[in-house]
Each structure stands twice: as structure tokens, then as C-alpha cells.
Amino acid sequence: MLHDLQSRNNARPRSKALFEEAAGLMPGGVNSPVRAFASVGGTPVFMKRGNGAYLWDEDGNRYIDYITSWGPAIVGHAHPEVLKAINDAAADGLSFGTPTARESVLAHKIIDAMPAIEMLRLVSSGTEACMSALRVARAFTGRTKILKFEGCYHGHADMLLVKAGSGAATLGLSGSPGVPESTAQHTLTAHFNDVEQLKEIFSANHEAIAAVIVEPIIGNAGFIRPLPGFYEALKNLCDEHGTILIFDEVMTGFRVAHGGYQSLCGIKPDMTVLGKVIGGGMPVGAYGGRRDIMSLVAPSGPVYQAGTLSGNPVAVACGIKTLEILSRPGAYETLSARSSQLVHGFKSAAEDFGIPLTVDFEGGMFGFFFAKDAVRNYEDAKRTNLETFKTFFQLMLDDGIYLAPSAFEAGFLSLAHTEADIDSTVQAARRAFKSIGENATKKAGR
Numbered sequence: 001m002l003h004d005l006q007s008r009n010n011a012r013p014r015s016k017a018l019f020e021e022a023a024g025l026m027p028g029g030v031n032s033p034v035r036a037f038a039s040v041g042g043t044p045v046f047m048k049r050g051n052g053a054y055l056w057d058e059d060g061n062r063y064i065d066y067i068t069s070w071g072p073a074i075v076g077h078a079h080p081e082v083l084k085a086i087n088d089a090a091a092d093g094l095s096f097g098t099p100t101a102r103e104s105v106l107a108h109k110i111i112d113a114m115p116a117i118e119m120l121r122l123v124s125s126g127t128e129a130c131m132s133a134l135r136v137a138r139a140f141t142g143r144t145k146i147l148k149f150e151g152c153y154h155g156h157a158d159m160l161l162v163k164a165g166s167g168a169a170t171l172g173l174s175g176s177p178g179v180p181e182s183t184a185q186h187t188l189t190a191h192f193n194d195v196e197q198l199k200e201i202f203s204a205n206h207e208a209i210a211a212v213i214v215e216p217i218i219g220n221a222g223f224i225r226p227l228p229g230f231y232e233a234l235k236n237l238c239d240e241h242g243t244i245l246i247f248d249e250v251m252t253g254f255r256v257a258h259g260g261y262q263s264l265c266g267i268k269p270d271m272t273v274l275g276k277v278i279g280g281g282m283p284v285g286a287y288g289g290r291r292d293i294m295s296l297v298a299p300s301g302p303v304y305q306a307g308t309l310s311g312n313p314v315a316v317a318c319g320i321k322t323l324e325i326l327s328r329p330g331a332y333e334t335l336s337a338r339s340s341q342l343v344h345g346f347k348s349a350a351e352d353f354g355i356p357l358t359v360d361f362e363g364g365m366f367g368f369f370f371a372k373d374a375v376r377n378y379e380d381a382k383r384t385n386l387e388t389f390k391t392f393f394q395l396m397l398d399d400g401i402y403l404a405p406s407a408f409e410a411g412f413l414s415l416a417h418t419e420a421d422i423d424s425t426v427q428a429a430r431r432a433f434k435s436i437g438e439n440a441t442k443k444a445g446r
């Protein structure tokens with residue numbers, strides 16, 4: 001039986017009250033738009049604590065968590081070894097505004113995992129990393145134009161809020177007021193997986209594009225994989241035109257594989273952007289790449305970029321321990337096995353009830369669309385059945401499964417998710433698909 005939203009809100013009275021209070025204090029009652037449940041309706045769930053694969057809300061309801069804080073909680077919430085690393089670091093002070101030895105430990109781990117990164121700079125968010133990488137690429141090439149793909153989200157810096165994914169797509173905001181046209185005009189956009197259009201754009205902007213930035217698997221429009229040959233074509237065009245290729249691996253880095261997507265596809269980007277997992281749930285981002293490019297960054301070069309809490313000792317300690325746990329034998333095999341169990345369970349359950357569903361996964365990241373045909377770009381994603389997604393999301397939430405509250409987001413699991421957790425999730429999906437299927441039949445019968 002599909003409950004109405006009212007009964008759902010009543011089932012979580014504490015979240016409802018907290019949301020009403022927050023709405024008067026912070027825009028939309030949240031500190032990041034995608035948390036507001038705008039596209040799925042109902043009251044956002046206020047979480048009180050997490051442990052392992054689970055979250056508990058303020059009303060005491062338990063959920064199996066498939067957001068993992070949008071990627072960072074990949075070893076599970078409140079992992080004892082991570083908490084110890086944080087507590088030990090914090091006991092020595094929170095922040096000094098000086099270099100610390102720990103920052104080089106994290107830098108080594110990242111560079112060892114991604115050889116395309118010869119040198120890097122730590123910052124405090126993915127947004128900061130993306131905007132800084134583009135500034136350096138513009139300085140290195142002496143060019144102004146940048147190229148991004150529709151549906152990709154690279155944080156909220158002005159020049160990147162053009163046909164962006166994630167929360168911008170969820171809210172139907174292709175750009176954003178406040179971004180001057182004088183800025184947006186330098187951002188070119190292309191359809192993902194469209195090599196012919198790429199060739200046209202490059203020839204129309206001959207040697208004028210400073211950088212191309214791309215999410216190697218688009219996680220901010222659902223889960224959209226590159227077609228075979230797409231990145232080879234893109235890399236060749238960039239090399240031919242002296243354009244910097246930037247892989248934004250904020251989401252895929254250490255998530256789809258230890259070496260990120262670049263280790264799977266064999267493409268060596270000129271620059272890479274990271275975030276999320278490298279902080280393990282605390283604020284860490286990074287940008288890096290070829291030494292000749294990164295050497296331009298102040299104080300070794302003239303390109304200015306700075307940050308009070310960049311390389312923060314406690315956040316870096318959290319990231320180091322997280323990467324250490326991830327580098328243990330079998331970690332990525334486990335993540336992949338759980339993702340495979342989940343998406344194939346969803347697919348089989350949806351088929352049993354005649355519901356068109358496409359699924360995909362890579363490592364600990366997965367996605368699904370209510371659609372018959374494969375989704376190849378943002379336009380395809382927007383044509384999927386968003387109403388069915390909304391119903392599915394709410395039914396799963398009521399059944400104790402916390403999925404991303406938007407069809408334009410990927411899902412994430414952790415090393416703490418057990419086979420039994422995944423099986424429970426698939427059983428909940430089966431109940432949801434049954435309910436959706438029965439409703440569709442009733443409507444058809446009217």
C-alpha cells in the first residue's frame with residue numbers, strides 16, 4: 001500500500017519538527033540543497049548517528065545507508081580505527097596553519113595510487129579543488145575557455161555552474177542566478193559520449209580551450225558510463241589542441257578502484273581532482289597532475305591558491321586511515337561483490353514485476369534508472385521515469401533503506417555492508433516493485 005506523504009511525515013515527527021525549525025535558520029532548512037528531498041517530496045530525515053552500514057534518525061528509525069555521506073564513509077560510519085586516528089590527532093591540537101608531516105603521508109598515498117599525479121595540493125573540498133585545477137590549467141595554457149559535459153557536477157564555483165548535475169539538476173537549475181554572463185560565456189558544454197560533437201567544438205575553438213573537465217563516470221546525473229573509445233578520442237583531441245584533460249575523480253577516486261577510474265580505463269589525465277574518500281568523512285580535497293603544470297601553483301609559481309585549513313592535521317589523519325583500510329587485500333573485491341549483488345537483485349526483482357530498470361556499478365558505486373534503454377547522457381537521464389523513482393525512494397525509505405533522494409545521484413556502499421544487508425535491501429526493493437506494479441495495474445484497469 002502506498003502511504004501518503006503525510007503519514008510518512010507523521011512517522012518521523014522529530015525530523016518534521018527539526019526541519020520546521022531549520023527552515024527558519026538556513027535556506028531550505030539544509031546546508032546543501034540535495035539533502036532537502038526537493039525532487040522526492042516529504043520531509044528530509046534528520047540523522048542522529050551512524051555506525052557501519054547503518055544510520056539512525058532522530059526518531060530512532062534505523063536505515064541501511066546507501067549514501068555514505070555521498071561517498072566518504074566507504075569503510076563504514078564510525079569505524080573504530082578511523083575514530084582512534086582522529087582522536088589521537090586531535091589530542092595534539094586541531095590546526096596549526098603550518099606544514100605537518102602527515103600531509104606528506106597522505107600525498108604519498110594518493111601519488112602512489114595514481115601515477116598521473118606527480119604533485120598535488122590539498123584543499124578542503126571538491127569544489128575548491130576543481131576551481132583551483134581550472135585556474136592552473138588556464139594559467140598554464142594562457143587560454144580562457146573551459147569545456148564541461150552536461151549533467152556533470154564539479155562543485156559550485158561560478159564557472160562550473162553551467163548545465164550542472166547533482167543538486168542543480170535535481171532542482172532543475174541548469175545554471176544559477178549570480179553567475180555573471182561574462183563568466184559563464186567561457187564555459188563550453190557538450191553531450192557526454194558524443195565524439196562527433198566534441199570534434200566540432202574543438203575545431204570551432206581551435207587551440208582556444210584551456211581545459212576539459214569530466215567526471216570519468218558521471219555520478220551526478222545518476223550513473224552514466226563512457227562508451228568504448230570515448231576517452232581515447234577526448235584525450236587525442238586534448239593532446240592535438242594543447243588542452244589540459246582534467247579527470248574530476250572526487251566521486252570515483254578510491255571509490256571505483258584504488259587508483260580511481262583512470263586506473264581502469266588506462267587514460268592518463270593531465271590533472272586529477274579528488275575529494276570525499278581521501279578525507280574519509282572530514283573536509284579534504286586535492287588537485288594534482290603533471291609536475292610542469294602544478295609547479296605554477298604559489299608559492300613555487302605565480303598561480304595563487306590558499307586555505308586556512310588546507311591539509312588540516314585531523315582531517316588528514318582521517319583520510320590516511322581510511323585509505324589504509326581500503327588498501328587491505330580484498331577491499332575492492334568486497335565492494336564490487338556487494339554492488340553486483342545489489343544491482344542484480346534490483347534488476348531481477350524489477351523484471352518479476354514488469355518494471356523497466358537499467359542498472360550499473362563500478363566498485364563501491366552504483367546506479368539505476370527507471371528506463372528500458374541504457375542511459376548514455378544527461379538528456380537520456382532526464383527522460384527516465386522520475387515519478388517511479390520518487391515512489392520507489394519513498395517506499396524504500398519507509399522500509400528502512402536510505403537511497404540518494406534524487407534520480408540524478410549515484411549510490412554508494414561501504415565495506416561494512418554485509419551480504420545479509422544487501423539481501424534485506426533487495427527484499428525491500430521487491431516489496432516496493434510489487435506495490436508499484438500493483439498500482440500501475442490498477443491505474444491501467446480504470
Ligand code: KE4
Nearest residue numbers: 032070125126127153154155166215250251
Ligand atoms: P564538494 O565541494 O561538495 O566537496 O565537491 C564537489 C564535487 C566535485 N566533483 C564531483 C564529481 C562531485 O560529485 C562533487 C560533489 N558531489 C555532491 C553529490 N553528488 C556532493 C553532495 C552535495 O552537494 O551535498
